Amino acid sequence: MASKKNSKSNSKEAAKRAPAKYKLQQVKKLAELVDNNKTIMFASIKGLPTKQFQKIKKSLEKEVFFIVAKKNITTRAIEFSKKQEIHQLKDHIKEDNAILISQMDTFDLAGKLAESKSPVKAKVGQIAEMDINIEPGPTELVAGPVVSELGALGLKIEIKSGKIEIKEAKTIVKKGQAISEAATNIMGKLNILPFSVGFIPLVAYDSQSNKIYTSLVIDKKETLNILKNYFAKAKAFAVSINYISEDTIGFLLAKAASHERVLESIVNIPQTETKSEETKE
Numbered sequence: 424m425a426s427k428k429n430s431k432s433n434s435k436e437a438a439k440r441a442p443a444k445y446k447l448q449q450v451k452k453l454a455e456l457v458d459n460n461k462t463i464m465f466a467s468i469k470g471l472p473t474k475q476f477q478k479i480k481k482s483l484e485k486e487v488f489f490i491v492a493k494k495n496i497t498t499r500a501i502e503f504s505k506k507q508e509i510h511q512l513k514d515h516i517k518e519d520n521a522i523l524i525s526q527m528d529t530f531d532l533a534g535k536l537a538e539s540k541s542p543v544k545a546k547v548g549q550i551a552e553m554d555i556n557i558e559p560g561p562t563e564l565v566a567g568p569v570v571s572e573l574g575a576l577g578l579k580i581e582i583k584s585g586k587i588e589i590k591e592a593k594t595i596v597k598k599g600q601a602i603s604e605a606a607t608n609i610m611g612k613l614n615i616l617p618f619s620v621g622f623i624p625l626v627a628y629d630s631q632s633n634k635i636y637t638s639l640v641i642d643k644k645e646t647l648n649i650l651k652n653y654f655a656k657a658k659a660f661a662v663s664i665n666y667i668s669e670d671t672i673g674f675l676l677a678k679a680a681s682h683e684r685v686l687e688s689i690v691n692i693p694q695t696e697t698k699s700e701e702t703k704e
Contacts, residue, residue, distance in 0.1 A: 449496050453522070454503035456488055462529045463509060464627035464639075466536065469519040475620050479539045487532065488524040497522060508633050515626045523622070529629040533639040540621030544611060547604045555596040555610070555617045561588045564612060575605055 457463050468476060468491070480489045492500075497516050501509060525532055545555075557578060564587040573580050579590040595606045596617075610617065624639035662674045 446496060449492065450499040450503060453490065453492065453496065453500035456490075456524045457500060457504045457509065458506060460488075460524045461526045461630050462524070462532055462627055463512065464523040464529065464532060465512065465515055465517075465520045465625050466523055466622040467517075467519060467625055468521045468622060471620055471622070475541050478541070479536075479621060482539060483535060486525055486527055490522040490524065492522065494518055506628070506630060508635065509628045511635050512626060512628055520625065521622065529627045529636055530639070533624045533627070536622045536624055540619035542616035543618050543620050545602050545607050545617050547602060547607050549602050549618065551596045551598050551600050551602060551617065553598050554594050555602075555606070555615070557589055557593050557595055557609070557613065557615070559589045559592050562586065562613060569612060572605065572609060576609060
């Protein structure tokens with residue numbers, strides 16, 4: 424009897440040790456990945472459908488390790504890491520985060536994640552992240568009950584060949600507002616997808632700079648527009664001070680030609696006008 428009891432007791436102890444051993448292996452493996460790569464990023468996957476998760480993961484699997492681990496495993500792995508600065512990431516660990524580990528630059532990775540987002544339909548009650556506009560132009564909507572639905576949102580329309588055409592642009596939901604059922608229905612019918620789903624970068628450690636970055640939202644289109652605006656202002660200033668460069672030479676030559684025409688008009692005053700002025704004096 425004693426031997427059977429001992430056998431059962433040993434089996435239970437072994438069963439308890441097995442998960443602990445497995446967790447320790449997970450911790451060591453994760454800590455090793457952290458120490459051997461350049462970028463360690465936490466990204467929110469809250470509300471991200473499994474299909475989109477797998478799609479993004481597959482598109483970046485050659486460059487990025489995607490890990491979804493329990494909070495205590497992640498915390499222990501960070502503590503095991505030889506990189507002291509990375510220990511600050513412990514304050515950002517949440518259950519609905521994924522860990523992305525890569526040799527890519529931190530902001531290159533954030534940019535890749537921004538590009539991998541998928542557009543999705545709006546849901547009633549969602550808060551608009553930006554103004555949602557209906558642009559003018561023809562639609563595939565056939566005249567019918569939808570006419571009154573469009574009118575209820577303040578849209579001006581016209582019927583052409585039995586189909587509806589939007590006459591003027593209209594903002595149907597302003598940034599920060601909750602999306603109504605009426606707006607949701609119209610966006611669905613016009614195939615407007617105002618939201619996107621994907622990994623949302625929250626915080627990252629870059630081992631090359633040895634820094635923690637907490638602002639990782641990258642909007643390439645907006646950044647490009649800002650740069651274009653700055654460039655236009657800089658070029659205008661350069662032309663005003665006659666600074667010669669590849670970008671200003673054409674404007675400066677045009678400016679010089681314009682000044683030349685003005686000078687010619689002043690110098691080539693008809694003789695009759697000159698004489699009449701002398702007579703008056």
